[in-house]
Amino acid sequence: xxxxxxxxxxxxxxxxxxxxxxxxxxxxxxxxxxxxxxxxxxxxxxxxxxxxxxxxxxxxxxxxxxxxxxxxxxxxxxxxxxxxxxxxxxxxxxxxxxxxxxxxxxxxxxxxxxxxxxxxxxxxxxxxxxxxxxxxxxxxxxxxxxxxxxxxxxxxxxxxxxxxxxxxxxxxxxxxxxxxxxxxxxxxxxxxxxxxxxxxxxxxxxxxxxxxxxxxxxxxxxxxxxxxxxxxxxxxxxxxxxxxxxxxxxxxxxxxxxxxxxxxxxxxxxxxxxxxxxxxxxxx
Numbered sequence: 001x002x003x004x005x006x007x008x009x010x011x012x013x014x015x016x017x018x019x020x021x022x023x024x025x026x027x028x029x030x031x032x033x034x035x036x037x038x039x040x041x042x043x044x045x046x047x048x049x050x051x052x053x054x055x056x057x058x059x060x061x062x063x064x065x066x067x068x069x070x071x072x073x074x075x076x077x078x079x080x081x082x083x084x085x086x087x088x089x090x091x092x093x094x095x096x097x098x099x100x101x102x103x104x105x106x107x108x109x110x111x112x113x114x115x116x117x118x119x120x121x122x123x124x125x126x127x128x129x130x131x132x133x134x135x136x137x138x139x140x141x142x143x144x145x146x147x148x149x150x151x152x153x154x155x156x157x158x159x160x161x162x163x164x165x166x167x168x169x170x171x172x173x174x175x176x177x178x179x180x181x182x183x184x185x186x187x188x189x190x191x192x193x194x195x196x197x198x199x200x201x202x203x204x205x206x207x208x209x210x211x212x213x214x215x216x217x218x219x220x221x222x223x224x225x226x227x228x229x230x231x232x233x234x235x236x237x238x239x240x241x242x243x244x245x246x247x248x249x250x251x252x253x254x255x256x257x258x259x260x261x262x263x264x265x266x267x268x269x270x271x272x273x274x275x276x277x278x279x280x281x282x283x284x
Contacts, residue, residue: 001067001084001163001196003030003053008062010048022048024220026062030198032163035190037207037228038200040217041242046200049217050166053198054078054085066164083112086162090169092153093146101127101144101152102137108160126159129192131185147178151185158189164196165189171206183210204246208232208267216241229265248272 008026013019023045030036040046051057052064055071055078064071071081089095098104105126109119124134130151136144141152150170157165167186171179187210190197201207207214207228214231216224218241224231231238232245235253245267252266262279266272 002032004065006063009060011060022220026222028222032196033194034196035212036198037211037214038198039207044217045220046217047168053166054082054087083160084162085164086157088154088157088167088170090172093149096141100138101141104141105156105159108156122159126155129158129189130155146174147181150182166198168200204244208246228267232267233265
């Protein structure tokens with residue numbers, strides 16, 4: 001499933017002293033099956049943008065196409081769009097409310113009008129997709145660890161079988177082990193299902209090791225749109241926008257300044273390790 005945005009603008013609280021333009025003439029296209037990283041400083045327009053993808057916000061100006069369907073048209077059934085575009089907000093576990101994990105995951109499919117047997121099947125499939133076992137289904141979601149709650153919340157979205165998964169800071173507040181666990185599951189979902197994934201994150205390290213393409217938002221516009229290798233070589237430009245490159249990128253720059261013949265477009269520890277080992281091998 002693809003996403004296309006044409007000349008999108010959005011302003012909050014028009015006509016009040018708090019009026020703020022959040023998006024200005026945004027144009028972008030995301031192809032089916034891409035894994036996109038969406039980054040930008042706080043207030044850059046990231047969250048506003050993704051809330052347009054399933055009709056939670058309506059543009060002041062511009063068009064949004066999901067699989068070539070203009071979702072800004074009045075005749076469009078937004079319920080169908082929202083089933084197809086799964087949006088996982090920051091701290092999604094705060095939205096857990098049912099008495100059991102099963103009922104929480106089943107809530108979305110139930111609203112879709114599915115039969116009980118279909119709902120049961122989707123609950124078990126979604127639980128498996130996020131790496132949890134059926135033993136927790138009768139537990140209260142509030143008895144689970146932070147990472148487990150997060151995965152249950154994602155399973156609730158996955159049970160609706162979206163073709164596009166949008167995640168807004170999905171690892172916020174988790175410890176390193178929980179963060180890595182969630183990111184592994186997200187990458188596995190993309191690989192296994194071939195679904196379109198849009199990941200909003202402040203962690204350049206996470207973005208670097210997961211995504212195929214990075215869209216950088218700045219002051220409501222698309223400032224950069226390229227591969228991680230290209231974006232992270234523009235360190236000064238990123239810093240001017242209040243962002244940074246992955247820490248390993250700075251290490252590589254220091255090594256190059258000290259005369260080491262190492263590639264400039266390295267942005268993950270794995271790449272750096274491979275490059276340095278090859279370099280050491282060549283010195284033998």
